Structure formats: structure tokens, C-alpha cells
Amino acid sequence: MSAHAYVRKVRSGESGLWKSAQPALTRLDIELTERCNNDCLHCAVNLPAGDIEARGSEWRAERWKALLTDAAGLGCLVVRLTGGEPLLRADFEEIYLHARRLGLRVMLFTNATLITPRLARLLKDVPPLEAVEVSVYGLTKESCEAVTRVSGSFAACRRGLGLLGENGVAFTVKGAVLPPTSREADALEAWAAGLPGHAGRPAFAMLFDLRSRRDEAAKKNKAIAGLRQGGDEFVSFARRHGEGAVDEWREFCGRSAGARGDRLFNCLPMGSSAAVDPYGRLQYCLGLRHPGTVYDLAAGSLREAVTKFLPRLRKTRAADPAYLERCGRCFLKGLCEQCPAKSWAEHGTLDTPVEYFCGIAHAQAVAAGLLDWGEKAWTVRDGSERAKRRKGS
């Protein structure tokens, strides 16, 4: 190879590709289906795999392919294909190949149970260019199927992971801290590190979202809320490998967190990303399904949605007095997961404080030495300075 760098390489997630303006859309999240062949205890999305009404309403491959073509035309580089379980769709390969032939990188989120030798071979020959993210909810048949609530899912997942490994397809395992699996985290990390093809370290879900469709709210949300870890447990889990996570929280608070007043949409930079549900409704993100915040792509265009609709939506201001009194003045904004999508799932609004996430963020701040126990972050006037001082000390 030449010693002169004639060609500049840009890895996934690296910035610096764009010298001037970045494209109108850099990433598109597509929820191909809400249906799933698992029935996980904590899932905020899933419908039964055989749900006929949902299946009949899902966009067909031709519409997804047209949308992907539009996305590429807007400069999009990455598409996330998720669900539900996206591999439930018989036309998955057709959609995947279309995305890759457009020059899109594909982030595939799956439970791996439906990976076939043919699909693993396809992912080898036409790689997604992003590690496949695989939900693995348990190291044993007992713990896994206590979460997925589907007999045979443990063996099917292991078979799928084996096929990925045999074909050299890069993947990353994601776990969840749930009652059946809470003692398995360290063992799961060690196991994942030894898997052929595994990339990075497993991530663990702990702060489970309530149902984003607000369906079955009373029944399922009560169950999901009962699975959530409290602030102390969350901090203890984050500290299991030392103080690295706590140091990161403190550093983040000094650098990026801070009161945002009545500005509601803070989490994504302008023009970066959008999501589409299985029925062609564009959303700000996968979780935000408030009817006032979605755009029907069947009645418009992706270009209009990302260049006009989303910028207008981002200007939405909070009006809830409790939000303005607390979240609007809180220096933990950004560290805290409070956002319109969480407010929607919890309360059916865009701007109601979510006590659960508030409690988690306060526990993080106490652990990081930024708050005294019982102190409320929105009453602290020098929060960011505290974080900067602590960082330097």
C-alpha cells in the first residue's frame, strides 16, 4: 500500500466527514414491525408475532425501498432496521439489500432467533458496516425464557449467534437487568467477550420505558414499572467495575448538561436523525408517538418531513408549570432522561416531569458529588460550576 494517504478513511460514528453543511438527514431509524416472536417482560413495543391487524397495516417492501431511496437522496448514511423483531418480515432481505445497494450502512437490531444460514451468509457477503446488535436476555435457558416468555427462544438465539460468529459477522450483545438476569451481568460480559465476532462490550438496559403506544397502559406499564431499578441500584450497577461511569457523569455535567428553560427538544442535533414507524409515520425518535408530533409520510414526503416538519417540532416549548419550575431550571438536564418521548409514555403529554428519571438523575448526581442527599437539582444555581470544580479537583 502506498505510504501517501490518497484516500481518507472514515469509520462508523466518526465525525469530520462533512467539511461544510451536514446533510438534511444523516440517520433514519426504521421500525419494520412492532410484532415480535418473543414476549419480553419489559418490552415497550412488542405485539404478538401473529398480529394480523398489525401485519396488514405494515408498509410493504416497495414503500420502504422508495423511502430508503429518498433518504439516500437527502444524504442519509446510516439506517437502523429494528422492531419488534425485524427478521419476522419475509421481505427483510429485500429491504436490507436495497439499503446497502444505496450505499447506506445498516444497524440491525434483532434477537437473533430468526437468523438462518442464508441470512448469516448474506450479512457476511454484503456486510451491514455496523455491528449487529443482539438482545440476549439471559445466560441460561431458565433465565432467558423467564424474560422472553417463549419456549425455545434461548436455543434459537444461541443458534443465531453461532451463525453470525461462523460467518465472521460482527455483532454486539445487549443485556437487560431484570429480576431473572440481575446476577448474570458480569458472567454475560465474560461470555460475550469470548464469542467469535463479538465487538465491544455488552450494554445493559435498566431504565425501562413504558409502552410507547400507550396501549395496555394500566396492565403492562404496571408490570414494566415493577421491573425498574431504583437510583441506588442503578448507581451500584454502574459502579460494579469502578468509578469510571460516575466520573463520566460528572464530566458530562460539567461539559454538556445544563438548564434548557422551556426548550423541550434537546437530545439530537438539528437535522441529524428521524424515525419511521411500521405504518409510514415519521417521528422525532422511535419512542415519541404523540399524535401531535408525527408526520404521515403517505400524505407527504421525507424531504418535507425532515426539512420543515421536524424543525418546526423542535421549536415546541414546554408549558407545564411543574416542568418549567423543575426541569427547565435543572442543571442535570441532559444527564436526566426526561424528554418528550418519556413524558409521552408516562403521562400522555410532552412536558410533564417523570419522577422515575428525576430520581435516577439525582442518585447519579449524589454519587458524583454534585448534590447532597435530599438536595433538589433545580434549586442549585451553580450546578455546572460544581461539576467543573469537581472535575478539576
Place this chain on the structure above:
Amino acid sequence: MTGKIDLSRTYAPSDDVVVREIEGEIVIVPLTSGIGDVEDECFTFDEWGRAVWSKIDGSRPLETVVQELLDEYDAPAGLLKGEVVGLLQELYERRMIVDIG
């Protein structure tokens, strides 16, 4: 892929990559495996590389491309030819271009 770049040969973008132009940047996205040093790499060019790439379309031999660039750039012929061959050698070894005769 091995083999030396030959000025008398004609080269074209490979079917193993997808070439995109986004916000004025040429971005080469691998379609098949083994293009990048690691699987998640994409590629782009500086201004010089972009000028060369735009001419590698399979329509004319490389010596004609070099002559066109000499007409456009105020550069010594030997230096420019060496730069073009260096760039194409890297593209060829990465399977981003193919020799079509």
C-alpha cells in the same frame, strides 16, 4: 488484490462499492466484505483525489486521464503521473476500481 497500475489500461469503479456524492463530498461505501481494513470503514477523498476519481469512469485509458489532468493542473508531468498511479494503486488494491481493458 495485486497487480500494478498500467497507464495504457482503462479503469472503472468496481461493483464492490457504492459511490455517493453527499454535500459535495464523494463517499465510497463498501458493498461487499474486505474493502476496508475494518468492516465499518467508508472512504472519501481530498480535492485532488476527487478530481482524479471523477475521471475514472471506464471511458478512456489512464494515460488520457493523466493528460487531461496535466492540462488542468500546473504540475510537473512526472510528479502528477506518480500521484495518479499512487492513488489508483490504492483504489485497485482495495477493490474500489477494476481494470476493464
